[in-house]
Amino acid sequence: MTGHRDINCDLLVIGAGFSGMVAAARAASLGLKTVLAGNSGSLLFVSGLLDYLGVYPMDASATLDDPARGLARLKKDFPAHPYAVTGHERIIQSFEFVKEILGAGGLSYHLSPQKNLSVLTAMGTRKPSFMVPKTMIKGTSLFKERKKLLLIDIKGLQGFSARQVAAGLGNHLSEIRTLRVEIPNIRKAVPPIVLAGFFEDPEVQNAFVKQVLPFSGQVDIAGMPAVCGVNNSLGIQQKLEEMTGMDLFEIPGIPPSIPGLRMKNAFEKKLTDSGVRLLSNIHIKAPVFNGKKFTLIGETDSRELSIGAKGVILATGRFPGGGLHARRERIVETVFRLAVIQPVNRSLWHGLDFLTRQGHLINRAGIETDPFFRPLDERDRPVFQHLYAVGSILAHNDWTRLKSGSGVSQVSACAAVDAFYQSLGKGKP
């Protein structure tokens, strides 16, 4: 390279999962020239539920009703947790920001004013979450009101059984009925993405309504798998509600996730509208810092791009996303070879019980940062002035147990971008 760069920007965000999307949106909203590079297919693995903090302490006898209360204890017990430097107010602000961004991309979310919501899952369990797609909201108040519920599954859709969800609910409702809806021309297995597309077809909607109608009057509300259209899901749901005369809600399940796909589409629409340059299916490598700017190579199937950036946000995720890689002897960070906080040897990575409430120690491994989310070197100093790490790659956050995944991702993404913005001398965001 002789100084030539194919792309120049203020901020390069590496990783197009949830935290990368939020970081890019935040940067664009502040007027920064932003490039987002990564594989956005990762959002097909997220449930679409946006959590704050659902469980704390991990062995508590109940999930958290008020996440702020859990946060106070978490900060005391784990001063290095990413939430410890941000605090409640900024977390809420980040939820509001994400709600606005997704809304601008055409996807409506419901932000709970304070309390966790109880979301019914395809497994029949209930998961505490904080901000959920509006298409799921009516399912979060089933229990207080002891409603008469109809659970609907769809022939050909695997991994979702109305009977199973009903079994998980046990005797908590006054009445639960189940129904298997058959969609015309689906004979055997249908991928969720194809099925969700079908739901945008008025003929399919009519067939659905025809089979559900006999239950109107007998039940108050009906739950169905989260496949109610890819585009305009809320509009389709409202149409189906009008036609059936009953309330509807969606139930999240195994990937590929339609709520995740909707989120990906909404983010990408908003980012494109805001002038963010999206580089998808690209592998970012070989970072070089010349004292002023970063230069990185973006490798695609056909070519290599040189990308220059004043700041870089690492939102590459953990092991599934490729941000962290585990060798047999230790865990490494894949782009900048940053120091990874981790247990001293592999025998400590995992416990003997997969479903341990305390979580596995490896889930707490990751990148340690300063309060501005800048990764630290061995002597606890920022590795670079303008390199930030956000999202699930951060250390000390076992989000699978805390139910804190998206909260940590979005608040760290917003805080890092804000810090970068300020450090450019542009004032307070």
Next chain:
Amino acid sequence: MLVIGGGATGTGIARDLALRGVKVILIEKSDLNAGASGANHGLLHSGARYVYSDAEAAMECRAEGLILKQIAPHCIEETGGLFVAVPGDDEAYIADFPRMCERSGIPCRPLDVKDARQMEPCLSQDIIAAFGVEDGAIDPFKLSIENLNQALDLGGEYFDHARLEEFTIQHHGIVNARIFNTKTRETFFIEAEVYVSATGAWAGHMATLAGIRIPMVYSKGSLLVTGRRMATRVINRLRKASDGDILVPGGVVSIIGTTSVRADSPDGIFPSVEEVDLIINQGKQMVPALGSRRYIRAYCGVRPLVKSEGDDDRKLSRGFSLLDHANDGVDNLITITSGKLTTFRLMSEKTSNMVCGKLGISSACRTRDLPLPVTSTGEWTEPGVSLRQGFHLSDQEDTMLCECEMVPASAIDSIAADIRSSGGKPDLLSIALRSRLGKGPCQGSACSVRVLSHLYNKGEISGSEGMEGLRRFLNERWKGEHALLWGTSLAQSSLKEMIHCGLFGLELGDREIE
């Protein structure tokens, strides 16, 4: 006649006695091959492994191997085997090997190391000696299922999850056995004329229920399953038995092992990270690719060894122990333990002879030359078989529930029906035992959910039992997974945790929102 223990020997005895016209009941405390019968290499020994340590065992292996190839070809792949040495291995041992094989009548052919590397390109460039032997691969699950199926066809009965709790003993004999079904939590009694404990590592425990002490030593051995098959043949390290020195093909995968670690008890054992590293570091000396290969599962079994002098568990006899407890004051109890998968038929025969002696029956053993029938339920444990089946079924209304291992819904249905017909209750674990479900690279992340919802839809499962079954399935798979988690396997397992803990909150149990 009651046989306790649904492993290779127990099912073999059930078949042997059923063929002689004896009415047999088989009980198993968890599920078929849940002990060492399901946790071994699946190696049909040529005998060469034992030519130094135990000439008699070597000869038994040779004879039984020939019989099994005749009577159960559908459970066996005649792969052939190699013994190879690497620099540093004991040269006197290597030089002596052909003569020792000859002493026990084990065919053994010296090979040029270049030829050996052509036969198995995965072998290290550094090997210094190679011999060809007649090892093979045997599917222990298929074997036990087929043995049991014939016993059932001949009027036998089988109960799984049936734990023997107590013997009632009067006048030097067992009058009945109290059985507890750990799934239905029901208690029932079985009365028999003769009781056989074919409980492997649990033989000592079973004997104490009859007031008898069998001194036992437990030696844990761990094995690893590679993501793909590494070699055509069985590859043995040509040295005194040690860690990570046998690589056996099993359909589309290979299995490398083992270790030998003293255990206090046959229960609650798991392969450790240290054992995994030991096996890989040793194995890669013969086959370098073992150092970088993706592993999909680790498992371990316990060698039940009846105690004798000496500290090295590998030196203890791998031959079997057949004990007539008339000598201990209980006339109608027999214990058969220890031994090898390769000699299970012989062990079953000798045990059945003893049973017939006690029952006063003179009919002769028929398992030496009567072929083991092929039944359909034996089809699903072999990797790859279900794939072909999937294409056959492609024009019917059938769907693939496990995509890694291509297990269709129709296979799950037929396995569930079989479990029911033999008195069991289908759940994820019992189905996984009889199929490749969850054994592929995804380790059951999504297929567990798909199969579970399918079982609910079919009415095979109801209420909370499905969730409990899923937790058991995930934790059971975890035992074979947690020590192998690095690289892509770790990424996959993280995804599984994202789904089952992050979204479904399975670790939370039945906690509710306040």
